[in-house]
Amino acid sequence: MTESSCSFVYLPGAGGGEADLSTFRKSLGAAFQFEIVDYPGWRRYIDERFSPDDLVAEFTTQIAAIVPQGPILIAGASLGGHFGYAAALQLKAAGRDVAGFCAIDTFMIDSSGPSEGWQTRALAHGLDLLRSGRFIKFTSFLRSRFWRAMFRLAGGRLERFLRRSESSGRLPWFLSIDPIAEEELSMRLLLREVAPWVASLDRDPVALDAPSVLLRTPLTAGDDEAWRLRCPHIDICEIPGQHNTLWEPENIGSLRDAFIAAARDWCRLHS
Numbered sequence: 262m263t264e265s266s267c268s269f270v271y272l273p274g275a276g277g278g279e280a281d282l283s284t285f286r287k288s289l290g291a292a293f294q295f296e297i298v299d300y301p302g303w304r305r306y307i308d309e310r311f312s313p314d315d316l317v318a319e320f321t322t323q324i325a326a327i328v329p330q331g332p333i334l335i336a337g338a339s340l341g342g343h344f345g346y347a348a349a350l351q352l353k354a355a356g357r358d359v360a361g362f363c364a365i366d367t368f369m370i371d372s373s374g375p376s377e378g379w380q381t382r383a384l385a386h387g388l389d390l391l392r393s394g395r396f397i398k399f400t401s402f403l404r405s406r407f408w409r410a411m412f413r414l415a416g417g418r419l420e421r422f423l424r425r426s427e428s429s430g431r432l433p434w435f436l437s438i439d440p441i442a443e444e445e446l447s448m449r450l451l452l453r454e455v456a457p458w459v460a461s462l463d464r465d466p467v468a469l470d471a472p473s474v475l476l477r478t479p480l481t482a483g484d485d486e487a488w489r490l491r492c493p494h495i496d497i498c499e500i501p502g503q504h505n506t507l508w509e510p511e512n513i514g515s516l517r518d519a520f521i522a523a524a525r526d527w528c529r530l531h532s
Contacts, residue, residue, distance in 0.1 A: 267528035272341030306450035313458035332360035342367025361527035371460035
């Protein structure tokens with residue numbers, strides 16, 4: 262591995278996809294490459310046999326297949342940081358060399374409900390998009406918040422409705438009118454299923470013996486100690502912005518620089 266081909270296996274946030282990473286990759290240039298681990302989507306999450314532990318095992322298998330030999334570098338954003346940590350533990354237990362692990366604004370959760378102060382943060386983000394003239398993004402932001410609110414209001418009825426639709430072979434009507442609805446649906450169902458599992462990781466945390474870094478916004482500073490228990494060798498770097506604005510033009514440069522500073526030594530060590 263050389264610095265010009267430093268490859269990370271990347272686990273995105275709960276919404277999945279590559280939209281955020283595409284911006285990140287453009288900022289980094291050719292110095293770092295990313296292999297993305299895909300999430301299975303909402304149909305998998307409504308399966309009564311779904312298990313977060315099984316999902317982590319699948320991620321671990323995917324990562325091992327992407328990097329069949331040699332050191333493994335893992336990066337995870339938001340919920341992907343929790344999955345990356347759990348997968349790194351399993352890879353280490355299997356004898357693989359986890360050369361570095363990076364969590365990007367991965368905060369601790371114990372429920373799928375909205376975090377304290379979410380309304381103020383959402384309003385501020387919407388106003389920032391309007392002030393900067395990013396009207397297309399503002400429209401997407403409103404659509405995502407609309408569907409998020411609808412799915413939260415539906416509660417447990419949502420999964421029952423989706424299972425009936427699947428058994429009858431009909432696609433739920435709202436998925437045919439707005440692609441953002443499917444993104445929000447998958448995120449909502451995944452968070453609902455894995456939030457208790459994430460909380461369980463810190464009841465008796467297992468130490469990851471690997472170089473690690475947490476790049477986090479000021480809002481999640483209260484989780485630093487929990488991350489130190491998970492990753493004894495962790496470096497914590499505060500970056501500007503909020504959770505949903507890290508990839509915006511005003512913050513992407515700081516995120517890029519912090520990531521490069523953390524990861525460059527890992528790549529040199531194993532070049």
